[in-house]
Amino acid sequence: MTKQSQTAEILPEITVVSTMYRSRPFLERFLAECLQALSDIKCDHFEILLVNDGSPDDSLAYALERRADISQLAIIDLSRNFGHHYAIQAGLQHARGELVFLIDCDLEVSPLILAEFRHKLRESGCDVVFGYQEARKGGRFEQLSGGLFWKGFNLLSEIKIPENIVTERIMSRRYVEALLQMGDRNLFLGGMMSWTGFQQLGLPVFKKQRAGGSTYTLTRRIGLMVNAVSSFSVQPLVWLFNSGIIITLLSFSFAFYLIFRKLFFDDALLGFTSLMIVMTLSLGILTTATGVVGIYLGKVFTQVQNRPTYIVRDIYR
Template identity: 40%
Template sequence: MKLSIVTTLYRSAAYVDEFHRRAMTAASAITDDIELVMVNDGSPDNSLELAVELHKRDPRVVVVDLARNFGHHKAMMTGLAHASGELIFLIDSDLEEPPESLPQFYELFKREGCDVVYGVQENRRGGVFERTTGALFFAALDVLGDRPVPRNVVTSRLMTRDYVNALVSHQDREFIISDLWQVTGFRQTPIIVKKLSLSPSTYSLRDRIELAVKHVTTTSTRLLYFVLYTGILIFGLSGVLILFYLGRYFTSGMGVDGFTSLIISVWFLGGLITLILGILGIYIANIMSETKRRPYTLVRHIYKADAVVDRKSSRDGDAQLAIRR
C-alpha cells in the first residue's frame, strides 16, 4: 500500500526539515511505500530551496513549484492532484497539527471502514475576540449557507484514492476547500486533534474577511434571496407610508415635512443600494472567473524521481491535470 503525504509551503522555511523527519517517521509505522508531496505556493522565503534539497537527499519527496502564490486552498488541491498513493494524508507543514497523529488517523480509518478521517479541534484556539468572532462567523454561515458548516475542522485528514479522485474532479475555479470536502460526500469520520500554536498565522485580517465573503458567495445563493426579500420589504413599507401620507393629506390637508427625516431616508436607501450592488458585484465576479475557465494553479517545475519536469515540456499526467484544472 502506497501512502502519500501532501502539504503546502508558504513562509515555511523554519519547518521544512523537521516536518519531513517527523512526517516520514510517523508514516513508516504504517507502510514502507511513502511519498511526500510538497507544494511551494510562491513562498517568499527559501522554503523551495530547502524542499529541493530534501528531494535530492530523499527521492520519496516530490516538490511541486507553483508559478506564483495562488492561495492555500488551491495549493492543497494541486498537491492532491499530484499524489499517487492509495491513501493520502493532507496536513499543514507548520507543525501546529502534529504529524505523529497519522497512525491514530489510520487506526480509526481501519476500524470504521470509512473513506475519510478528518481532524477536529476539541476547543477553538485563540483569545476571547477570536473565539467570539469565530462563533459569529459560523453562525452566519449556517444562516446564509445551503448546509451546516462543521465546527473547528483542521487541515489534517486521511483520505482514500477514490475520495481524492472525486474531490479533484470538481471544476470550480473559485472555491473554499472545506466546502468541497463536505459536498464530495463519501463516509467521513471525525477525530479529535490537539492543534498547537507555534507560529503566527499567515492569514491577515483582510485575508480572513475575504475568505468569509468567498465562503458565502461561492457556496450559497441565499444572500441573493436576502437581497430580494430586503427589496420586497422596503417596497412594502414604502407603499404603506405612501398610502398613509396620502390618506392624511386628503382627509386633513396635512402635507409631509421634515428635512431631517428626508435626509435620513436618502442616506439609508443609498447605503442599502450600494450594499446590494456590492453583493451582486461579487456574484458577477465569481461568474466571470468561472466562465474564463482559467486553471486555478500553474506549475513551474515538478521535482520527482531524479527528474525535473517543467510546465511547458511535461507529459506527466498528474502535472497536466493540475495545469488544466
C-alpha cells in the same frame, strides 16, 4: 519489463500532502515527524509531496536539498503564490497514493497524528476522517472570529460544514478523485469537501499556536468568508430580494399614510429630517445590493474564463 521498471511503477500506499509558504523554520522538524509517523504505521511505500506556493523564503531550496536523503520526497513548484486552497488542490491532483493525508507543515498539528487518522479510517471503513478542534486555539479574538465564521457560513449556506474543522484529514483515492471532478475556479475546500459526500467522520485534534505570526490576516479571513458564502450559497441574493420586497411594502404603506393625513388632516408630516433619512437609507440599500450582485457576477466571470487555478513551474520526483 525489467525488475527496476516494475518497482518504479509501485504506487505509494500513502501520500502526505502539504504546502509551503514562509515554511522554512518548520520544514526540518516537519519532515522528521512525517518519516517517524510513517515508520510508526510500518508504511514502506509512501511519498511526501510538498507544494511550493511561491514562498518568498528558502523553503524550496531546503526541500530540494532534502531530496538527497529522502528519496520519497516530491516537490511541486508553482509559478507564483496562488493561495493556500489552490496549492492544496495542486497537491491533491499530483498525489498518487491510495490514501492521501493532508496536513499543514507549520506544526500546529503534528504529523505524528497520522496513526490515529489511519486507524479510525480503517476501523470505520469510511472514505474521509477529518480533524476538528473541540476548543479553538488562540486568543479571544481568534476564537470569536473563527466561531462566527462557521456559524455564519452554515446559516447562509445549503451545505452544512462541521464547525472548527482543520486542514488535517486522511482521504481515500476514490474520494480525492471525486473531489477533483468538481471543477470550481473559486475554491473553498471546506465547502467542496463536504459537498462531495461519501462517509466522513471527525477526529478531535489539539492544535497548537503557530510559532511566529499567522499568514492569515484579518483582511484575508474576511475575504475567505465572502468567498465561502458566495461560492456555496445564493441566500444573500434571496435575502436581498426579500429585503427589497419588505422595503417596497413599507414605502407604499408610508405613502398611503401620508396621503391619508394630507386628505383628512391637511398634514403631510414630511420634513427635511424624514426626507434625508429615507434618502440615506435608500442609497445604502442600493449600494449594498449592487455590491452583492457584483460579487456573484465576479464569480461567474472567473468561472467562465476557465483559466487554470494554478500553474506548475517544475515538478521534482
